[in-house]
Amino acid sequence: MTEIHEFPMARAAGCPFDPPPPLRDLQKEGPLAKVRLWDGSTPWLVTTYAEQRALLADPRVSADVTRPGYPIQAPRIGAGGTISFIMMDDPEHSRLRRMVQAQFTVRRTESLRPAVQKIVDDLIDDLLAGPNPVDLVEAFALPVPSLVICALLGVPYADHDFFQENSKTVIRRSTPPEERAAAGAGLFEYLDALMGEKLADPADDLLSKLAERVKAGEMTRQEAAQMGVLLLIAGHETTANMIALGTLALLRHPGQLALLRHNDDPRLVASAVEELLRYLNITHSGRRRVALADIEIGGQVIRAGEGMIMANDIANRDPAIFPDPDELDIRRDARRHVAFGFGVHQCLGQPLARMELQVAYRTLYRRIPSLRLAADLEQIPFKHDGQVYGVYELPVTW
Numbered sequence: 001m002t003e004i005h006e007f008p009m010a011r012a013a014g015c016p017f018d019p020p021p022p023l024r025d026l027q028k029e030g031p032l033a034k035v036r037l038w039d040g041s042t043p044w045l046v047t048t049y050a051e052q053r054a055l056l057a058d059p060r061v062s063a064d065v066t067r068p069g070y071p072i073q074a075p076r077i078g079a080g081g082t083i084s085f086i087m088m089d090d091p092e093h094s095r096l097r098r099m100v101q102a103q104f105t106v107r108r109t110e111s112l113r114p115a116v117q118k119i120v121d122d123l124i125d126d127l128l129a130g131p132n133p134v135d136l137v138e139a140f141a142l143p144v145p146s147l148v149i150c151a152l153l154g155v156p157y158a159d160h161d162f163f164q165e166n167s168k169t170v171i172r173r174s175t176p177p178e179e180r181a182a183a184g185a186g187l188f189e190y191l192d193a194l195m196g197e198k199l200a201d202p203a204d205d206l207l208s209k210l211a212e213r214v215k216a217g218e219m220t221r222q223e224a225a226q227m228g229v230l231l232l233i234a235g236h237e238t239t240a241n242m243i244a245l246g247t248l249a250l251l252r253h254p255g256q257l258a259l260l261r262h263n264d265d266p267r268l269v270a271s272a273v274e275e276l277l278r279y280l281n282i283t284h285s286g287r288r289r290v291a292l293a294d295i296e297i298g299g300q301v302i303r304a305g306e307g308m309i310m311a312n313d314i315a316n317r318d319p320a321i322f323p324d325p326d327e328l329d330i331r332r333d334a335r336r337h338v339a340f341g342f343g344v345h346q347c348l349g350q351p352l353a354r355m356e357l358q359v360a361y362r363t364l365y366r367r368i369p370s371l372r373l374a375a376d377l378e379q380i381p382f383k384h385d386g387q388v389y390g391v392y393e394l395p396v397t398w
């Protein structure tokens with residue numbers, strides 16, 4: 001009989017950047033294993049890079065959260081306002097994704113670089129003028145992507161306490177279902193009201209572009225508001241965690257930090273961003289899918305209706321693809337990582353996330369060369385219970 005392992009698994013004490021050790025053992029045993037989730041269901045866990053990419057690109061694999069067998073992350077009541085095209089299949093998924101694709105091209109994103117640089121510089125000015133030590137999450141990591149996504153979408157930044165708090169509630173695994181539903185519904189109502197304003201009085205922002213499509217009958221107002229919720233959450237939570245956790249990882253690897261600080265080559269900064277994405281794997285809950293047909297892969301048959309979880313954290317440490325995978329080496333070519341997923345659902349915002357991280361990492365350590373931790377590693381609260389991994393706080397001094 002196939003052995004069943006509990007999931008999610010815990011990271012080892014004192015190794016906050018590494019995937020849980022049992023994942024490594026499972027990967028050595030073969031590409032697929034069976035795991036048990038919080039609700040007793042037993043989906044497949046896919047641990048190897050090649051098999052994950054094959055499955056994520058397979059049209060017989062569904063991302064539809066409402067299908068029986070889909071491995072749900074945590075208890076939930078209904079979908080609140082949070083179901084969006086990330087949890088749908090084509091053709092619905094691609095119809096909706098196409099509505100915003102043009103806003104996230106590399107070219108469009110690069111045109112925002114000077115504005116992002118100004119946001120980062122202003123925040124560092126404030127940080128240097130403010131209290132020392134300070135929580136870097138609050139003072140820098142969270143405001144950078146929040147300010148950027150607010151400007152892009154046309155969401156008032158003054159409301160940041162409301163949407164940051166509700167986003168956190170939605171994506172925390174330990175949130176009770178009623179609270180998650182209320183936070184999701186709150187975000188939906190907020191975006192729906194904003195959509196009403198953009199329909200009446202359009203501005204030069206992404207939500208107004210969606211409002212135009214609503215007026216043209218290309219999408220419903222509900223779809224537009226749901227898309228706003230997805231972009232607002234995805235746009236700030238992930239990048240904020242990467243800024244803070246990436247900073248912690250670099251401070252713990254002073255040789256790598258020195259390389260980054262003393263080299264002016266933008267290619268090295270870009271390479272550092274890719275390597276940190278690979279190494280840190282903040283989307284540690286894995287890509288969740290369900291099989292639409294029987295699929296033979298890795299010496300097993302995944303039956304139609306069975307769930308699967310692509311554990312991208314261990315795939316990004318697959319020694320068949322990344323030599324010495326547990327070394328943080330910002331000079332390696334890590335661009336093949338699956339930290340942004342793979343296949344049709346691959347991260348829409350990745351050009352934006354990359355650019356924000358490049359600007360943030362490049363600027364922070366140069367402008368504050370003596371930046372260091374103001375707490376022991378053991379005192380730092382990690383987001384073990386988050387759908388996205390990171391730190392709740394990062395006390396720093398200079």
Ligand code: HEM
Pocket residue numbers: 063085086087097149230231232234235236238239242282283287288338339340341342344345346347348349350352353
């Ligand atoms: C470092 C930052 C980020 C990471 C690590 C990340 C990671 C991911 C991953 C792994 C997926 C695939 C989900 C799946 O296959 O189930 C995804 C999808 C997505 N991401 Fe990101 N993301 C980041 C930043 C952003 C930003 C800044 C935005 C936008 C504003 C964004 C918007 C999206 C959207 C809309 C999707 C759904 C795409 C689809 O289903 O077609 N992300 N992201």
